[in-house]
Amino acid sequence: MGAALIGAAGAVIAATIGAFAVLRGRRPRRAKLEPVDATPLEVARQQERDAIREHTRLHDEDAKWLMTELQRARDQAAREQAASEPSRPAPRPPARGAVSPPGEGPQVEMIDVSVPDRPARWMDPPVVDLKLRNRGGESAVLKRMVVEVLWARRITAFGELLPYSDISGGVWLPPSATYDVELPEPEDADGARITVALSQVIDAGEADRFHVRLNTDIPPGDAFPHEAPGAISLYLLRLHVLYNADDRKVRFRPLAVACPGNLLPVPTKKEIRKRITEFRGKVDEIRRGIDREMTARGMKPPDWSAKPPRARGDLPADLAALNRGHRVNAYFWDPQGAVKLFLDDAERICREITQLPPDLPDGLDQAVAAARATLSELPALRRETP
Numbered sequence: 607m608g609a610a611l612i613g614a615a616g617a618v619i620a621a622t623i624g625a626f627a628v629l630r631g632r633r634p635r636r637a638k639l640e641p642v643d644a645t646p647l648e649v650a651r652q653q654e655r656d657a658i659r660e661h662t663r664l665h666d667e668d669a670k671w672l673m674t675e676l677q678r679a680r681d682q683a684a685r686e687q688a689a690s691e692p693s694r695p696a697p698r699p700p701a702r703g704a705v706s707p708p709g710e711g712p713q714v715e716m717i718d719v720s721v722p723d724r725p726a727r728w729m730d731p732p733v734v735d736l737k738l739r740n741r742g743g744e745s746a747v748l749k750r751m752v753v754e755v756l757w758a759r760r761i762t763a764f765g766e767l768l769p770y771s772d773i774s775g776g777v778w779l780p781p782s783a784t785y786d787v788e789l790p791e792p793e794d795a796d797g798a799r800i801t802v803a804l805s806q807v808i809d810a811g812e813a814d815r816f817h818v819r820l821n822t823d824i825p826p827g828d829a830f831p832h833e834a835p836g837a838i839s840l841y842l843l844r845l846h847v848l849y850n851a852d853d854r855k856v857r858f859r860p861l862a863v864a865c866p867g868n869l870l871p872v873p874t875k876k877e878i879r880k881r882i883t884e885f886r887g888k889v890d891e892i893r894r895g896i897d898r899e900m901t902a903r904g905m906k907p908p909d910w911s912a913k914p915p916r917a918r919g920d921l922p923a924d925l926a927a928l929n930r931g932h933r934v935n936a937y938f939w940d941p942q943g944a945v946k947l948f949l950d951d952a953e954r955i956c957r958e959i960t961q962l963p964p965d966l967p968d969g970l971d972q973a974v975a976a977a978r979a980t981l982s983e984l985p986a987l988r989r990e991t992p
Contacts, residue, residue, distance in 0.1 A: 647936055647943040712746035714738055714808060714849055719858045721968065724867045729835070732868035734818040738847070738856065740808040748806035748849045751818070753787050756860060757842040758795035759962065762955050763835045764871045767885040767948045769892060769938035789822040789865070792839050804847070818845075822865045839865040842966065862968040872959060872976040873952040875983040882945055882991060889941050892934060895927030915939070942992075949988055956980045 717737035724730055740746045790798050808814045820843075825836035841863050847856040864870045897907040900922070908915050915921050916939050918928065928934050937944035959977035962970060 647940045647947065711742050712740050712744050712808070712810070712850060712854070713742035714740050714746045714748075714847070714854070714856050716856055716858055717813065719845070719861065721861055721863050721868050723869055729824075729866050731819050731821045731866055732863045734820065734845070734861065734863075735815070736818065736845075736847075736858075737813065737815045738808060739813040740810055743810050745810060746808045746849045746854075748804040748808070748814075748847055749853075750804055750848050751785070751802045752846040752848070753789075753800040753802065753818075754844045754846065755789070755795045755798040755800075755841060756844055757963065758789075758792035759840045760792040761838045761840060761870065761958050762951070763838050764873045764877075764952065764955055765836070767881045767937070767944065768935070769885065769889045769941070769944075770934045785816065785818045787818055787820050789820055789839075789841060791823060792841070795841065820863055820865060824866050835866060838870055840870065840962070840970070841865070860967060862966050862970045870959070870970065870973050872973050873955055873980050874976060875980060875987055878949070878952050878980075878987060882948065885937070885944070885948075886941065889938060892927055892938060896921065896925055899925050899927055945991060949984065949991065953981065953984055956984075 715738070717739050718735075719737070720735045721732050722735065724732065738748075785802055785804065787800055787802055789795060789800065802818070806814055806816060820841075822839050824839070843861045843863060845858040845861070847858075848854065849856070893910055900907045903922075905922075908921070918934075921928065956977040959973055960981065962974055964974075965971060966974075
């Protein structure tokens with residue numbers, strides 16, 4: 607038995623290493639696109655976005671491929687181990703008469719359905735919490751669930767304003783759950799119907815609760831691609847649970863969900879001002895680090911007021927202040943232009959949110975009201991921001 611387990615573990619490891627090598631050899635390269643009629647800062651920002659997204663995509667391909675090959679190796683090891691063990695007798699069928707006599711029949715109804723916010727782990731997909739009750743006189747077998755997409759929209763995420771990018775971390779992986787629903791991207795989602803197999807039994811007079819995890823592709827953010835999304839996907843869904851042989855149906859109210867985390871951050875005047883202040887503080891901190899390093903080397907620090915450096919080539923390439931833990935980005939070299947772009951992004955996001963349909967459930971109507979308030983306050987905020 608021990609030798610068999612060691613051999614199975616070796617097969618898993620060998621398959622993983624081989625899969626990684628094959629993946630590295632067959633990876634295609636993507637073409638690089640540059641914006642047309644854009645400012646130098648916008649061009650630099652787009653180039654950094656492309657580099658970060660390519661880095662994230664390659665890590666994601668590695669992870670998914672390795673997970674697939676690892677699972678195949680595990681399955682093969684399990685089959686080989688099962689073949690080496692003596693066969694077990696098949697279970698006996700239940701005796702006749704053990705099934706409860708027919709009565710009123712199952713009557714499943716909804717108790718509650720909700721999609722809680724997940725601020726602590728907001729990069730995770732939202733989870734629908736379903737509570738059902740069987741008021742009938744017989745057990746109900748839940749067979750499948752149909753998720754109907756009534757409406758979908760993609761909203762640009764309200765990101766951080768930072769003078770550096772962090773591309774050192776790992777990429778998130780889609781978590782496993784009891785029931786997973788793969789939602790299409792918002793551009794292709796209107797009218798889609800996704801069917802999910804269920805394996806739930808609710809006895810007569812009993813209640814049940816289970817979760818459904820809603821997964822969709824999330825584009826990575828610019829500054830922290832592993833911790834923040836580049837866009838929020840909004841969906842208006844209706845769930846249908848079918849049970850028993852005659853496909854009786856339980857209908858739920860329409861649900862508004864945001865992927866990931868079921869959160870739709872709305873730019874507010876207070877938050878915008880806070881992020882601009884923090885950004886300028888981080889820029890000054892990096893500048894002070896550069897000054898200290900250059901002074902310690904006997905070099906004259908740059909004049910940040912009259913003639914600030916505009917690119918990496920204007921400074922020694924091996925400065926630790928430019929590379930320690932993070933990589934300074936285009937925002938660092940043009941802080942004033944970065945603040946203007948940040949305000950432009952905040953205005954664009956608020957306009958996207960105000961164009962959402964009216965009377966959306968689950969708090970989305972409050973997001974629309976907050977975005978309208980920010981739009982009215984942005985002109986004054988631009989005037990007070992040099």
